[in-house]
Amino acid sequence: MLKFSGFLLLVLGVGAVVNAASQVPLVSLNGIAGLESNPSTQVPSAADYRLNDLNLLSSEEFSVLNHPAFPHYSVRIKKSDFCDGNVGTYTGYIDISEVRHLFFYFFESRNDPDTDDVVFWTNGGPGASSAMGLFMELGPCRVAGPNSTTYNPYGWNDKANVFFIDQPVGVGFSYADYGEKVETTPEAAKDIAAFVAIFFEHFSKFKGRGFHMAGESYGGRYVPLFASAVYDQNAKLIEAGLTPINLSSIMIGNGCTDFSYLMESYYDMQCTPVSVPPIQDISTCVRMKQAVRFGLNPLANAIELLLWDSYRYHDALFCDSELDAPFAMSGYNPYDISKRCEGELLDTFCYPLNKDISAYLSQRTVREILGVDNSLPLNFSSFNVDVNRAFLGNWDHMFPTQLYIAALLERGIRVLIYAGSYDVACNWVSNERMLLNMEWLGQEEFRSQPLREWTVDGVHAGRTRSAGLLTFATIDGAGHMAPYDKPVESLVLANKWLAGDEL
Numbered sequence: 001m002l003k004f005s006g007f008l009l010l011v012l013g014v015g016a017v018v019n020a021a022s023q024v025p026l027v028s029l030n031g032i033a034g035l036e037s038n039p040s041t042q043v044p045s046a047a048d049y050r051l052n053d054l055n056l057l058s059s060e061e062f063s064v065l066n067h068p069a070f071p072h073y074s075v076r077i078k079k080s081d082f083c084d085g086n087v088g089t090y091t092g093y094i095d096i097s098e099v100r101h102l103f104f105y106f107f108e109s110r111n112d113p114d115t116d117d118v119v120f121w122t123n124g125g126p127g128a129s130s131a132m133g134l135f136m137e138l139g140p141c142r143v144a145g146p147n148s149t150t151y152n153p154y155g156w157n158d159k160a161n162v163f164f165i166d167q168p169v170g171v172g173f174s175y176a177d178y179g180e181k182v183e184t185t186p187e188a189a190k191d192i193a194a195f196v197a198i199f200f201e202h203f204s205k206f207k208g209r210g211f212h213m214a215g216e217s218y219g220g221r222y223v224p225l226f227a228s229a230v231y232d233q234n235a236k237l238i239e240a241g242l243t244p245i246n247l248s249s250i251m252i253g254n255g256c257t258d259f260s261y262l263m264e265s266y267y268d269m270q271c272t273p274v275s276v277p278p279i280q281d282i283s284t285c286v287r288m289k290q291a292v293r294f295g296l297n298p299l300a301n302a303i304e305l306l307l308w309d310s311y312r313y314h315d316a317l318f319c320d321s322e323l324d325a326p327f328a329m330s331g332y333n334p335y336d337i338s339k340r341c342e343g344e345l346l347d348t349f350c351y352p353l354n355k356d357i358s359a360y361l362s363q364r365t366v367r368e369i370l371g372v373d374n375s376l377p378l379n380f381s382s383f384n385v386d387v388n389r390a391f392l393g394n395w396d397h398m399f400p401t402q403l404y405i406a407a408l409l410e411r412g413i414r415v416l417i418y419a420g421s422y423d424v425a426c427n428w429v430s431n432e433r434m435l436l437n438m439e440w441l442g443q444e445e446f447r448s449q450p451l452r453e454w455t456v457d458g459v460h461a462g463r464t465r466s467a468g469l470l471t472f473a474t475i476d477g478a479g480h481m482a483p484y485d486k487p488v489e490s491l492v493l494a495n496k497w498l499a500g501d502e503l
Contacts, residue, residue, distance in 0.1 A: 138162075
């Protein structure tokens with residue numbers, strides 16, 4: 001069992017020895033998207049490589065697309081009636097330097113694909129496939145058993161064009177030819193920025209649309225860095241005579257963004273009634289409170305100052321044993337404290353449906369429809385332990401990622417942080433504290449706003465606080481996978497956010 005959070009998997013799984021100097025800018029532009037430095041060699045024939053009509057794609061085999069602006073990248077894509085037969089559906093790979101291959105699913109909007117915005121979705125882990133988000137939460141269909149899917153009326157392609165990506169390489173259907181690895185979020189951000197630039201340049205009918213980068217869990221680390229890489233890359237795209245990405249917002253659900261706030265909140269979630277009545281006995285809670293006071297504060301200071309050494313490592317182990325271990329022994333579901341875990345955590349993630357998803361995506365007929373590369377093992381795995389351990393070994397989670405969120409806000413990018421109230425793993429308490437203490441120009445206004453109720457059809461859905469470009473919202477009665485537990489409320493939240501409407 002992986003340490004550093006008994007919750008592991010969809011949650012921390014953490015990674016990357018953070019080089020403080022390399023993370024002062026949003027994300028380095030060097031090498032992003034494989035963009036050549038001389039724009040005069042890229043633009044003249046670019047129009048020849050754009051695909052305006054996705055219906056021209058074959059459903060029998062991949063179409064391979066190249067672009068002179070991205071000489072080290074290509075796209076393999078095919079269409080199908082997979083999952084939602086009523087909308088355009090496409091799957092394929094972004095091939096990076098012919099050795100790394102990122103798999104994606106793309107679903108056009110049920111409303112108006114020619115005008116609606118584009119949403120990017122990634123699950124967390126690190127090491128978790130976005131098949132979880134697609135088939136369990138917000139995709140146009142849900143797995144109904146090991147052999148079938150059923151229509152999901154609450155899919156987020158209700159009013160948006162949505163793609164799901166398996167990343168980094170080694171996750172889901174993504175792979176590397178010669179064992180290449182991506183072991184930190186800054187590394188992964190370069191591939192994602194390339195993916196986004198190539199997508200919009202090839203599929204030109206989506207150019208200029210509002211683009212929203214979304215994710216959950218370790219997406220609280222992924223999404224801010226991915227969006228920062230896309231934002232910074234725009235300068236190179238403009239220099240090359242290409243259309244910049246219209247990055248409009250980021251959307252993070254139950255995100256793990258700051259490790260110290262997260263560890264502190266484990267006391268609140270287990271020992272106070274912020275979600276459900278306390279689940280731990282008084283003596284355990286007293287011990288946990290002392291751990292917060294005497295063990296967590298030095299660790300939090302080290303994280304804030306970007307200092308990491310063997311002493312801080314032992315502080316982290318101490319906090320893990322005192323704040324996390326009691327929950328791991330409780331038998332409760334770390335993704336929904338109102339329930340007991342169903343099955344073994346490493347086997348089902350507390351939701352047996354995950355085994356059905358893996359079984360469904362292991363079928364040869366399904367993989368043929370999707371165009372899954374034949375080099376991949378037949379048994380699909382929704383979680384890659386090796387990727388998780390690699391990020392864990394690099395302490396990627398120890399960087400205070402809210403610095404990226406603040407930088408995006410300062411550059412006019414809207415930010416939505418939402419959280420199911422029953423999640424412990426990446427809970428609403430830690431996310432609210434992180435936002436209240438995040439330094440940005442709107443901090444004082446945000447802190448001055450009280451939490452207020454938001455509703456769906458007049459019925460209580462959660463609480464929210466908003467100031468300027470930043471919105472925080474809870475979805476009451478939902479767990480870590482909020483769209484799974486509360487599909488109606490989650491879709492209303494997403495659609496209102498995309499439309500720019502207040503909750």
